Amino acid sequence: METKTAFAQGQLRGLVERIERLEEEKKTIAADIKEVYAEAKANGFDTKILRKVISVRKKDHAEREEEEALLSLYMHALGMAPDLEEAPAAAQQA
Amino acid sequence: METKTAFAQGQLRGLVERIERLEEEKKTIAADIKEVYAEAKANGFDTKILRKVISVRKKDHAEREEEEALLSLYMHALGMAPDLEEAPAAAQQA
Amino acid sequence: METKTAFAQGQLRGLVERIERLEEEKKTIAADIKEVYAEAKANGFDTKILRKVISVRKKDHAEREEEEALLSLYMHALGMAPDLEEAPAAAQQA
Amino acid sequence: METKTAFAQGQLRGLVERIERLEEEKKTIAADIKEVYAEAKANGFDTKILRKVISVRKKDHAEREEEEALLSLYMHALGMAPDLEEAPAAAQQA
DNA sequence: CACTGGAAAATGCCGC
DNA sequence: GCGGCATTTTCCAGTG
Secondary structure (H helix, E strand, O other): OHHHHHHHHHHHHHHHHHHHHHHHHHHHHHHHHHHHHHHHHHHHOOHHHHHHHHHHHHHHHHHEEEEEEHHHHHHHHHHOOOOOOOOOOOOOOO | HHHHHHHHHHHHHHHHHHHHHHHHHHHHHHHHHHHHHHHHHHOOHHHHHHHHHHHHHHHOOOOHHHHHHHHHHHHHHHHOOOOOOOOOOOOOOO | HHHHHHHHHHHHHHHHHHHHHHHHHHHOOOOOOHHHHHHHOOOOHHHHHHHHHHHHHHHHHHHHHHHHHHHHHHHHHOOOOOOOOOOHHHHHHH | HHHHHHHHHHHHHHHHHHHHHHHHHHHHHHHHHHHHHHHHHHHOHHHHHHHHHHHHHHHHHHHHHHHHHHHHHHHHOOOOOOOOOOOOOOOOOO
């Protein structure tokens, strides 16, 4: 049955193209990041430390999210509404 | 001198935010890629092979670029002008 | 229970020593390689190109292996027995 | 003049072979190290921590050597004999 | 002596 | 849940 194979081929082609397209974007962004670090260095910042800063903050975020997830879990367990994304109006000004 | 430090702080903040923003985007794209693979699997494709296909194609591209770079290196080593992008017509007589 | 801990300590010590010994050897070899490059340079070879030669050859080897791995992967995917290293006689009946 | 070129070629070949031989050895040792880590894990050790141990000790050694080098430098500056490798007999028992 | 590029190490991800 | 693999990050040597 030729059509089935042909269909699969077309599908495969589509998948490959989508993935390659996305990877291309990812690569572009990675390059952008590299550029920002270069700019930082040009402005006298120590990139090694800068990277540390980023990674520490990332870890903090992860912890925070974990805590929130945990909280959400508890709320669920208690039958209360959780997870109101983008909290109900109001201002944002840390 | 406070102003200088303050300036550096503002600059640092900006850099950190830009990087974090970009990393966020990168993460999103990575998730998209994952999704495509999931979709592929759902349609009966062997993701392991699909990944291999992608990686082989990537390698091929890299190889082409590598060859050009290599040629350029040799040209340099031989004292010949390389890398005339889209050589602007005209002759090159040794 | 002291003995168990003591045992673990001894074991740990052994592992650390073995690793450190191996890393030492590795370091020595790296130094040897450096020496060979120095000798090459002293004999008028362009080390940059020499390095390139080495890396290209390495890549070629890797490619060969990659092809075999790829073939093996396909064979697996097709449900065929692969990788019968110097097939040890005897039959293989599906 | 053919002979000169031929000689260079032979020399180049020799260099390449020596380097490749050494890199092969290095690779083997790296594999050995990996094996030791695997064995450690099989015996219930946390490889991540084990790696940390190794790296800390390495840093310690480096510092120690630096200190010794510095000491040696001072000794030299003072016209005193430095660097008696393998200290003169006596026991070693930390 | 700072920068670039390549090797090594560490991390995360996927399939079993 | 683990082991292997791919990617990413870190480190270091060579170069200008």
